[in-house]
Every structure is written in C-alpha cells, then in structure tokens.
Amino acid sequence: MNAAHHNPIDSGTLAERDLRVLWHPCTQMKDHETLPPIAIKRGAGAWLEGTDGKCYLDAVSSWWVNLFGHANPRINAALCDQVSRLEHVIFAGFTHEPAVRLAEKLVALTPSGLTRCFFADNGSAAVEVAIKMSFHYWRNRGRSGKTRFITLANGYHGETLGALAVGNVELYKELYKPLLMDVLTAPSPDCYFRETGESWEQYSLRQFEHMERMLADHAHEVAAVIVEPLVQCAGGMRMYHPIYLARLREACDRYGVHLIADEIAVGFGRTGTMFACEQAGISPDFMCLSKGLTGGYLPLSAVLTTDDIYAAFYDDYAKLTAFLHSHSYTGNPLACAAALATLDIFADEDVIERNRPKAAYLGAKARELKTHAHVSDVRQCGMIVAVEFVKDKSRREPYAWTERRGRRVYRHALEHGVLLRPIDNVVYFMPPYVVDEAEIDLMVKVAADGIERATCD
Numbered sequence: 001m002n003a004a005h006h007n008p009i010d011s012g013t014l015a016e017r018d019l020r021v022l023w024h025p026c027t028q029m030k031d032h033e034t035l036p037p038i039a040i041k042r043g044a045g046a047w048l049e050g051t052d053g054k055c056y057l058d059a060v061s062s063w064w065v066n067l068f069g070h071a072n073p074r075i076n077a078a079l080c081d082q083v084s085r086l087e088h089v090i091f092a093g094f095t096h097e098p099a100v101r102l103a104e105k106l107v108a109l110t111p112s113g114l115t116r117c118f119f120a121d122n123g124s125a126a127v128e129v130a131i132k133m134s135f136h137y138w139r140n141r142g143r144s145g146k147t148r149f150i151t152l153a154n155g156y157h158g159e160t161l162g163a164l165a166v167g168n169v170e171l172y173k174e175l176y177k178p179l180l181m182d183v184l185t186a187p188s189p190d191c192y193f194r195e196t197g198e199s200w201e202q203y204s205l206r207q208f209e210h211m212e213r214m215l216a217d218h219a220h221e222v223a224a225v226i227v228e229p230l231v232q233c234a235g236g237m238r239m240y241h242p243i244y245l246a247r248l249r250e251a252c253d254r255y256g257v258h259l260i261a262d263e264i265a266v267g268f269g270r271t272g273t274m275f276a277c278e279q280a281g282i283s284p285d286f287m288c289l290s291k292g293l294t295g296g297y298l299p300l301s302a303v304l305t306t307d308d309i310y311a312a313f314y315d316d317y318a319k320l321t322a323f324l325h326s327h328s329y330t331g332n333p334l335a336c337a338a339a340l341a342t343l344d345i346f347a348d349e350d351v352i353e354r355n356r357p358k359a360a361y362l363g364a365k366a367r368e369l370k371t372h373a374h375v376s377d378v379r380q381c382g383m384i385v386a387v388e389f390v391k392d393k394s395r396r397e398p399y400a401w402t403e404r405r406g407r408r409v410y411r412h413a414l415e416h417g418v419l420l421r422p423i424d425n426v427v428y429f430m431p432p433y434v435v436d437e438a439e440i441d442l443m444v445k446v447a448a449d450g451i452e453r454a455t456c457d
C-alpha cells in the first residue's frame, strides 16, 4: 500500500475536510477559523437541513437562484426524465428539443422585439456575450469607433474581467482595475439618496440628467449602456423608479446606443413582474438572464436579442462577421430541462399573481422595523425587501465597514435557524416563492433581533 492510502484524508467532519481542500467563493477563508462552513445534507421547500440535523430557512434563495424550493418534485422529475435520454451534446452543428423549446418560451415571455436566444453557462458569461455582441454589431455595421460602455455607479454584473469592468461595486472591482477595460460611469438613480420630500420618481428623473449628458457627449464612441433594471442587488438592494428605464430606452434610441438589461438577479418575478423591464414598458436590445432561470438547479444563462442585431452577423462565412463565442456546455439539455420545468410552474400556478399578497405581507412585516433607532430605510420592489441599518439614523451615517456588523446579523440568524446574508449593513429578504406567512414571520423576527444585537453597542 502506498502512503496516500494510509493518509486519513477523509477523516474528520465535513467542515474539517472542506477546509483542508476547498477554497470558497466571496470568502476570506480565515473567517472560517471562527465560523466553519455549514454542511448541508438536504433541502426541502424553503428549508435546508444540516448534517447535524439543524435546519435553516433559506431567506436568500441560496444566492438568489432558487424560486420554487429545494428538491422541487416537478423540477426533479423533469431532470430525471431528461438525464435518462440525453445529458449533453455539442451545441455547434447540433440541437435538441429542450434547447429549442426553452428558446421558444423565452422569446415568447420576454418583452417584444427579443427574438433570438444565445445560451451561456452563468450570469457573468451572459454579460460577456452581451458586451461582445454589442461591440461586434457596431463593427459589422462599419462603426468600429463604438468601443466603450456606459455603466451605473454601484452596478454589478459579475466577476469575469469584462463583467467586472462594467460593474462598479468597489469591493470587488478596485483591486483588479489594472486588468479592466475603461468604462464611463453615470451616477446611480438609487433612491436611497433622494432628498426628504422628494419622490422616487423625481429623484430617478433628476439622476437621469447625468446619463443624458453622458450620452450626448460620448454616444459616438459608446456601444451600449448596461444596467440592472430597478434593483442594484449586489450593490445593497438599492432601488430606483421605472421612469429611469423608460427615459434610458428613449435616449439610447435617440443616440444610437444599445441598451443591455442585466435581469440576471431581477428576472423571473423577483420585482413583482416576470421581468423588471415590463414595469417601464420597454424592450432592451439585449436581456441577460440566469440565476432563477433553472429554478436554482443548474448553471445556465441566456442572452435574448433582436432581429436587427442578429442580422448584422448573418452573412457569408468569408466575411468574418459571425459571432464565434462559445462555451463547452452551451445549451446543456439538463439545464434546459430544469428551466422548462421552472417556466411550466410559472404558467400553471399563476405565480406572479400569487406572489402579490405574499410580497405585500413581507413588505408590511419588514416595514415594522422602520421605527428601530438604527434602521435608516426599509425598501421593497416586489419579492425583494431590504432593511438598511446605520450608526446615526438622523444623518444616515453608516457604520464603518471594518466593524462588519452585518456579519453579526448573519451569525445571529444562523443560530436561530435562518439563512440571511447581509450585504454590508443591508439585511435583505429574497426568499423562494414557496415561503408561507409563518416562515416570513420567522425571517423578519430573526432579522429584527439580529439588527438589534448588531447595533446595541
């Protein structure tokens, strides 16, 4: 026997074994010295069960992906059925029914004018596809000077280098700046910063003036504007009024610039409509979808775009106008089957309508926290509700990030059987749509107690 065979590599708890060989996302691994990773053995509905039997209510949909609960019977059955027939096939030169049906459904569901669907594997990859396609479109149309992108302050579009470049959450971006393309950044319409007495609509309109000026000055060199419609999720669930999107659509048309709607987080009912763009009555030139697309089962993303953009790439091969971007797992049949089952649930169970009273209940419960001495804001957009806490409520002065008070809420919630994952000092709820009122009561109560504990000194 060799030495490796004697090495008790699989001895210890799962958390101990994990920390010997794994490196987790978005984590300072040293933090696990005080709070080891939590090993989960199964999930059911909105709940996760640890290997030690302790249960956690998944108030963040496992990073915003889960829609209809863990181990959803209908999605499980669709996956089992698909895996017994075709797990994967090369998607260049070949096709299959799950991909065709999913593309047909996405074209039908998304705002009018989006008629083509390009698949990728995750949200960041979808953003890369959209920005490459936009640039390439202008080049194929003889406008090779359009090489830049306009983004919003506090926006987030993923972690790969192109997606990171068009995002503006400093914590993720600052260090990598030497590697990133230069972008134009407009101030955010984020209504947290409106004046007292100013409405969301007034503030978002006022902020749009900056975007208008930036377009006027730079349209000749700009391929596209990229935004997260209505909610800047990773930027702390900051929200704005749909009027901004309506104005932006109109201005992008006027200046000859594409509009990329990154609905990776807000799509599939999170904002109260199937897609956030619907609330502004607009169709973007590109819509990026992922996260909820497969109900939280498998990595898959889609970029929806228009006839006009598709046509700019369609020509004889020798013209070299084709979009040659590819991912090995493009159009994976298992992921497509999970997505189809997810869309079937939306259709058969009238999900958007049935979420309305749930969202109202969640919002009303959360707004009770408004009177807390350290809560500066409780905001809501459909099934997304955020509670922001600060050091000084009257001046809206935040706690220093180095105090990591959100982490205290995280730990408190875990102790009390709820998975909350505050973004800095923003505690938010983005639950799977299967939560009931008792579960909403629990998550809000635990959040309230957690905020109390995190702000008591």
Ligand SMILES: *Cc1c(COP(=O)(O)O)cnc(C)c1O
Pocket (backbone or CB within 6 Å): 122, 123, 124, 125, 127, 156, 157, 158, 159, 228, 233, 234, 262, 263, 264, 265, 266, 290, 291
């Ligand atoms: C999560 C997210 C992304 C990135 O998606 P990944 O699948 O994590 O790469 C992009 N844009 C938005 C708005 C997101 O919330």
